[in-house]
Amino acid sequence: MAGVKWVVAEVVGIRDETATARTLLLRIPRWTGHLAGQHIDVRLTAADGYQAARSYSLSSAGDDEFAAISVERMPDGEVSPYLVDGVVVGTQLEVLGPLGGWFVWRPTQAEPIRMIGGGSGIAPLVSILRTHLHSGSDAPVQLLYSVRSPEFVYFKDELAELTAAARADVSIRYTRSAPEGWSGPVGRLSAADVQAWAARTPASSLPASSYICGPTRFVELMADALVAGGTDPLTVRTERFGGA
Amino acid sequence: MGIVTPGFVGKRRDADPRLPPGQYETKDFPVLSVGPTPNIHAGEWQFSITTEHGETRRWSWEEFRALPVEDVHTDIHCVTRWSKFGTLWRGVSLDTLFEGLQTDAGYVMEHAYGGYTTNVPLAELRGGKAWLVFEYDGEPLDPEHGGPVRLLVPHLYFWKSAKWVTGLTLHTTEELGFWEVNGYHAHGDPWKEQRYYYDS
Structure with a gap:
């Protein structure tokens, strides 16, 4: 994972989960999957260079082709309203990850x-x-x-x-x-x-x-x-x- | 700067010079812990510092509370991207605990209840930059925020401020702690955005 950098992902699918939340499917360049339980950071950049980033847990399987995040629109949120209401299929978003090494499950774990x-x-x-x-x-x-x-x-x-x-x-x-x-x-x-x-x-x-x-x-x-x-x-x- | 996100304007909360890069301000106090919150009574709490020579200093709760206290008014920055301004803590400066200690060690491992650890250079804990705190906002520190006693190293990302801290061990070489083995940065300076282990 050395050298993990922000990369430009493309939204390839959108599904409503609830009235205030939806799941985004992301195609991420050179994506080699993730551990179950990990998250990614998503960064948005305004026309004048202003940036805001937040972390989202991945809901995809570790070996899925596309990474999936589910976003709930937070009242007074800065990033989530855009991800829930502003994104369409084809929108490009910067992402970093996968991240996190503790809240994870590996298929080699045999315990309940x-x-x-x-x-x-x-x-x-x-x-x-x-x-x-x-x-x-x-x-x-x-x-x-x-x-x-x-x-x-x-x-x-x-x-x-x-x-x-x-x-x-x-x-x-x-x-x-x-x-x-x-x-x-x-x-x-x-x-x-x-x-x-x-x-x-x-x-x-x-x-x-x-x-x-x-x-x-x-x-x-x-x-x-x-x-x-x-x-x-x-x-x-x-x-x-x-x-x- | 990255690619422009069409239609994104943002709230411009980061115009504040107190906000390190990639952070946003929060008014509440999120909890970042990797397991259940331990319930530690002040009466059973102990703290120790062990040097690289094996010399150990110990403090019981009573001995610790007899030390001079300082009020610390500071901003804090969590690696999960929230920052909180103007937090108010009360505790004992680590300079007080280190006073007269003979060491040539450059590195510290912070140890916490449950076996969790995080590493930090010794220089980051000396010179009025770090405290063992037992009050937040005028109240005893909540267990979920690390009570009865946590470290406060506010100039680094907040995971370096170990909750439920039980002791420090001093080392001549840098070893990685629990958080760092699990992907976080060995140093963790928010102004250099040293979040993850591969950040420079």
């Missing part, structure tokens, strides 16, 4: 995978699910996805497909309102919920690796619940966003 995502924090976890599927990994994988209501679910169709194809144990928790006919609980995840979910991890000679991504407050609560339930803190990797 536990993932907890809050809101748009699902993106790097979907990258892990996709990479897990592509690599033919036998590692048991479970995902707990906390989301306000059905219209805020990212990757809706793929989650169902990946669940079947990767034999993943995927659960969605709606915190405010559930789809019609939903029989599960609705409301924020409690520590007991998280511990009961963690107890479903199949027995293995290797300790599970846990990946938690979401808003800071959510990640704090989920990580604390796992640790209180007996999970070794050193097996829990976290990615937080937003203020505390």
Whole structure:
């Protein structure tokens, strides 16, 4: 990765995720893939040279031809409104990456995978699910996805497909309102919920690796619940966003 | 300058001379940690400095709190591109902790609870540039921001300001810490934009 520089990527596909978020597919020159869980930096330059850059988690599989990022329009945001509303297929964007060496999953990891995502924090976890599927990994994988209501679910169709194809144990928790006919609980995840979910991890000679991504407050609560339930803190990797 | 992004104007928040290149100002206080937040009671907290000769100085919480304190009013810069202006901290200058210590070491490894480490040249921690802080904005430091005690090295990217710090070891050669092994820069000067290990 030595000598990684800003390069000009081209938007080759756009998909709406929610009313305020969409996924951009990027063709990046000399792209050789990424580790599941990594991110890229995206830089925008105005006509007078003014620049702004932000980091976005990759949701693509590590070996996908195109890199995928999902961007939620932040109120008062500077870069995200442009990426959600201003970009069309063919737009060129500068990117740097892939970046990050800790919040990653490698197909050589045989231990069970536990993932907890809050809101748009699902993106790097979907990258892990996709990479897990592509690599033919036998590692048991479970995902707990906390989301306000059905219209805020990212990757809706793929989650169902990946669940079947990767034999993943995927659960969605709606915190405010559930789809019609939903029989599960609705409301924020409690520590007991998280511990009961963690107890479903199949027995293995290797300790599970846990990946938690979401808003800071959510990640704090989920990580604390796992640790209180007996999970070794050193097996829990976290990615937080937003203020505390 | 890179390619022009058609239609992008931006908010021009970087007109502020306090903002290093590639950063934007935030008013809240994001949390960057790679794992769960440890819960460390001040009573069990200890700090030590070990020289390259194996000489160790230790401070209990009570001994540490008996040292002279300074108020530090400073800007901080996170490698994830946010900067926060005018933060207010209270702590003990590392000059106080290093006083009289015999060392020829040029490098320091910062050690934190859970085994996390980050490396920094010793010169970056001396001369009124670094503190062990226990208060933020007049309140005891929150665990998620590194409480009860973290390092504050505000002239470097903020991962060099180790949260939940337990000690420093001094070395005559540069070794890479946890963050640096995982892709971050050995030095981390925000004004030179030394974010990732391949930045010059």
